[in-house]
Amino acid sequence: MQALEEAIFHLPERFRAPILRIRDRIGIDEIRLRVDLPASVTGGGENFFLGASGIAENPGRALKIRKEELDRLISGLCEQSLYRYEEPLRRGYLTTPSGLRAGFCGAMLYDPHLRDWKPDPGAFCGVNLRLPRKVCGAADALVSYFEKTLPASSLIYSPPGAGKTTLLRDLAARLSLGGCGFAPLRVAVIDERRELFPERSGFADSAGLLDILSGLPKTQAFERAVRLLNPQALICDELGGEEDAQALIRAGNAGCLFFASVHAADRAQLMRRPGIENLIRARAFTILCGIRLEGQNRVFEIEKIA
Secondary structure, three states: OOHHHHHHHHOOHHHHHHHHHHHHHHOEEEEEEEEOOEOEEEEOOEEEEEEOOEEEOOHHHEOEEOHHHHHHHHHHHOOOOOOOOHHHHHHOEEEOOOOOEEEEEEEEEEEOOOOEEEEEEEEEEEEEEEOOOOOOOOOHHHHHHHHHHOOOOEEEEEOOOOOHHHHHHHHHHHHHHOOOOOOOOOEEEEEOOOOOOOOOOOOOOOOOOEEEEEOOOHHHHHHHHHHHHOOOEEEEOOOOOHHHHHHHHHHHOOOOEEEEEEEOOOHHHHHHOOOHHHHHHOOOOOEEEEEEEEOOEEEEEEEEOO
């Protein structure tokens, strides 16, 4: 089952027909549902209100999910067992085998035994369903750059939703196949959140020398990948803070290339993120690749770090 089909399967019945009606027209990336608030979808970088016949002209004509409908949707995503999915719910999201990512809104309770916060199952008030995509050619700008310079460790940055994950997914497959001015590389993908190559997505079917480590924290996966898989290139999505940066620097001493992403609206914001300056100083990356959206177009800014 593909991610959009899975999302439609879990949606309340009255939301399914409008989604089917508009899915090809706008290319749905996200479905956002909030209790008693207008439902919306995002496609091509634009937000639309979702009405009973498709796109609603204004929020007053949009569908609104009811609390009992939302609870059934979340229960379905959790295979009717919130207890079994307590850990991902505590993180605020879960990713299904098809790659559908559900991010949750709601109240949290502090558990003194766990010394951590956990969700109040009765207080969910919203869900954001994100749909993964395989876009052949998403990494064209970076691959074209490499045809002149050969592949080099690269840090991809952009605001949320600009296509970092899609670019890394395409880049991983193409590096593993070669044929773009360089030989195939042994590529290891660190897929901590199971979003780059979900197990039932088929995204890796056309790849070459590709190994995928799913579900492991980056701090453990970097070392394991280097030790066990002998990669020539390591790829991961969304670096966190200082801990991820230090783990990457340690793994980088093994001599493989690194390709990673991070949230930042521009270069100045990128350099203010925790750990990034240390990565640059340690020469963990040679290339910076920024992505920004101009309407529905993606603009790339690629530079070699001095």
